[in-house]
Amino acid sequence: MHxxxxxxxxxxxxxxxxxxxxxxxxxxxxxxxxxxxxxxxAYEVPGAAVAVVENGKVTLLKGYGLRNVTKPxxxxxxxxxxxxSVTKTLTAAAAAAVVDEGxxxxxxxxxxxxxxxxxxxxxxxxxxxxxxxxAQRTGWPAFTGxxxxxxxxxxxxxxxxxxxxxxxxxxxxxxxxxxPGFFVAGEVAARCAKQSWNDLVEQRxxxxxxxxxxxxxxxxxxxxxxxxxxxxxxxxxxxxxxSELDVTGAASSGTSTAADMSKLLLMFLNKGTxxxxxxxxxxxxxxxxxxxxxxxxxxxxxxxxxxxxxxxxGLGVGSYDYAGHQIIEKGGALAGxxxxxxxxPDKNAGIVVLAxxxxxxxxxxxxxxxxxxxLGIDPETDQKQIFDIxxxxxxxxxxxxxxxxxxxxxxTLQSLVGIYENDYYGRCEIVQDGAGLxxxxxxxxxxATLKHWNNGAFMMQFPGATQTPSxxxxxxxxxxxxxxxxxxxxxxxxxxxxxK
Numbered sequence: 001m002h003x004x005x006x007x008x009x010x011x012x013x014x015x016x017x018x019x020x021x022x023x024x025x026x027x028x029x030x031x032x033x034x035x036x037x038x039x040x041x042a043y044e045v046p047g048a049a050v051a052v053v054e055n056g057k058v059t060l061l062k063g064y065g066l067r068n069v070t071k072p073x074x075x076x077x078x079x080x081x082x083x084x085s086v087t088k089t090l091t092a093a094a095a096a097a098v099v100d101e102g103x104x105x106x107x108x109x110x111x112x113x114x115x116x117x118x119x120x121x122x123x124x125x126x127x128x129x130x131x132x133x134x135a136q137r138t139g140w141p142a143f144t145g146x147x148x149x150x151x152x153x154x155x156x157x158x159x160x161x162x163x164x165x166x167x168x169x170x171x172x173x174x175x176x177x178x179x180p181g182f183f184v185a186g187e188v189a190a191r192c193a194k195q196s197w198n199d200l201v202e203q204r205x206x207x208x209x210x211x212x213x214x215x216x217x218x219x220x221x222x223x224x225x226x227x228x229x230x231x232x233x234x235x236x237x238x239x240x241x242x243s244e245l246d247v248t249g250a251a252s253s254g255t256s257t258a259a260d261m262s263k264l265l266l267m268f269l270n271k272g273t274x275x276x277x278x279x280x281x282x283x284x285x286x287x288x289x290x291x292x293x294x295x296x297x298x299x300x301x302x303x304x305x306x307x308x309x310x311x312x313x314g315l316g317v318g319s320y321d322y323a324g325h326q327i328i329e330k331g332g333a334l335a336g337x338x339x340x341x342x343x344x345p346d347k348n349a350g351i352v353v354l355a356x357x358x359x360x361x362x363x364x365x366x367x368x369x370x371x372x373x374x375l376g377i378d379p380e381t382d383q384k385q386i387f388d389i390x391x392x393x394x395x396x397x398x399x400x401x402x403x404x405x406x407x408x409x410x411x412t413l414q415s416l417v418g419i420y421e422n423d424y425y426g427r428c429e430i431v432q433d434g435a436g437l438x439x440x441x442x443x444x445x446x447x448a449t450l451k452h453w454n455n456g457a458f459m460m461q462f463p464g465a466t467q468t469p470s471x472x473x474x475x476x477x478x479x480x481x482x483x484x485x486x487x488x489x490x491x492x493x494x495x496x497x498x499x500k
Contacts, residue, residue, distance in 0.1 A: 028373055029060050035369050035379070040064050043362040043390060046230050046237060047075035048355040049258035050366065053265045054374075055348050061258055067356065068228035069237050077259040078213055080226040081354040082242060084332025086339045087216075087254035088182050090201050092134050092316025093264075095189035096284045097204035104192040106131040106287065106315070113188050118163040124171055132171060133185035134315040135292035139167035142176040147425065147490070149248040150462070151442025158248065159187060164423035175295035175313055179251040182316075186250025197250050208279045209267055211260035217246045220255040229336020231358035231465035232394055240358070240465045243334040252334060258354060261341065265350040268328075268343055288315045289328055289345065300331070302364040302389055303382035304371065317341075323375045329367070333359065335465035342367045349374045358465045361390035400469070407455035413437055415481045416450075416474055420493035428493055430485075460487055 032052065040048055047065030051058065063075035083090070098104040104113065107129050111117055119125040124139075132138050145165055148158045162184065168176060186197040193200050198216040206214045213223075220226065221242055229242040246253050263274060268288075272280035291312035297305060305311055309320040309327075317330045328343040336356060340363040343350040351370045353363040365386045372379045416437060419429045428441040430450065439448040439460060448462045450472065459469040470489040477483040477495075484494045 031379070032366075032370060032373060033060060033062065036062075036366055037064060039362060039365050039369075042387070043357075043360055043365065044232075044237065045355050045357045045360055045362045047079075047227060048353060048362065048366075049075050049077060049079055049081065050354075051077070051258040051262035051265065051352045052370065053262055053269065053350050056266065056270065058262045058266075061262060063258070067226070068239060069230055070228075070239055075227065075356070076225070078225055078257050080213060080215075080220050080223050080255050080257055081339065081356065082218070082221070082229070082252075082334055082337045083254040083256055083354075084243075084252050084334040084337055084339050085179075086330050086332040086341050086352075087250065087252050088134075088332075089264075089316045089330045089341060090205060090254050091182055091186050091189070091197070091250040092288055093280065094197075094201045094204045095130060095134065095185060096280050096288055096315070098189050098192050098200070099287075100281050100284055101193075104130060104189060106134075110184070110188050113192050114159075114184075117159060117184070120163060120166050124167065127171060130185055130188050131292055131315065133181045133188070135313040136175045136177050136181065136295070137172045137293040137313070138176065138178055138181045139169040139171050139173055140165055140176055140178040140181055141168040142178065144489075145178070145180045145424070146245075146248070146251075147441070147446075147462075148180075149245045150444065150446045151426065152444025152446065153247070153426070153442060155183075155187065155247055158183065161424055161426070166424075172293070175293045177300075179248065182251035183248040201254070205264070205279070206260075208277060209260075209263045209274050211256065211263055214254070214256040214260045216249055216254055218242060218244045218253065218255075226255075227337075227356040229334070229358070229465070230356050231336050233465070237357065240336050241463070242336055243464060243466070245334075252332065256354075258352060261352040261354075265341070265343065265352060269345060269348050269350055288317060289319065289326070290314055291319055302361055302368075303385050304368055322371065323377060325375060327371065331363065333466065338363050340364065340367050342371065344371065344374055347374050359393050359396065361386050361393060365390070403454045406453065409452050409456060409458075411456075411474075411476055411480065411482075415476065416485075418482065419496040420485060421496050422491060422493045425490055425493075427496070428490075460489075 046069045049063045052060035061077045067073045190197040190200050228239045230237050231240045267274040267279050271282040272285045293313040295311045304322050305320050309322050311320050317328050319328050330341045332339040336358045338355045338360050340353050353366045355362050368382050369379045372381050417430050421427050426442050437450040439450050448460050451459050453459045458472045460472045461469040470487045472487045474482040474485045486492045
């Protein structure tokens, strides 16, 4: 989902991407390579790494562009990227290894493994399974509830607070993309394996697949050959702080390289085997790919996904039908990074695209070209549509235009100061910040700005390139101070009054 002094470095890197697998003598690979290089430039992405596997071999493994727009340093096949939500595929595969050991059943209610888990209602508590969590069918509201990590709660406390997380739908009724659901899935698998989620992924996946430059925490970005996070801000590409979500890591904190991810592709396409070593059983890989939940097509789904292809959730992956073939796919996005993993099992082909720019459709453009190549379709199909969508994405994160004649707030800023509480998110404190206000949430006192917008409406803005401002309104009590506030993104918080 720019440059000035360093534009020369960027142009040179785009025109001369670094190789680790030769494209010579293979027209399809050479054409894909050339497409990636020019598309990186067209989409104004600083850098990317791509791995392609076909028929049990790595046919393309390369870095393109720069790790950081502010200084030289080319991306290569060993450059570390955050995987964002492609981490969910790692979580599902690690859980699958525990299933293979007979310690976990996809369809057994999780209270058998995680007895302290309590859902919002007795039905969820009694019947929620690992499959429900991994196939996005918990009913917890989509793209909601992620902030507990940033607010400073530990894993045990987050698990406890989920009893207050109200579902939007009943269990298995409607697919809802839920990061908290994947956090719980990771905790279930970890408990069954009697180790942390981090150790589970490292020992069940990274070690047997020889993924030596992959990790599960943000510390990996301290590596000299790690990419910076970059975002489009006010029309310019700038370096931003990467998202740090290590506590709920099972949803998004994985890190890896194109070279390492090629090994994961090879394992999946070889039905669980890598270099003659069994990592997962073939039937378990089939279970991951099997469709466990149908989903509506939404704004995150780009061509070739459409109403004609349908979309379904497997376990830590999505799938759809395109040109008579089942496509397995998982995408991801965090502040300053976009990622995608795609498999065509019956063609024994797959691709991973890692890009170091926030909110860009570049990975989808590359995956569409690759899919059309593999399936014998004109590779340029859908490219104009994807590019047009990319231009719209640039506007998605822009703040709403300020009202031309904003109405005055009738109260005083001091009347809003105080501690507010929500059962799920805990406490947020509004304090004076110079002439304005700021918000501090949770044990970490995670900060947000709070600025008057129009009449009684304020805008609450948390840090991060993926965060958008949230309209926040206050209910004023009889004494002239706020009794509560309601944020579009967080819900209702009640003022904690001192007992007299």
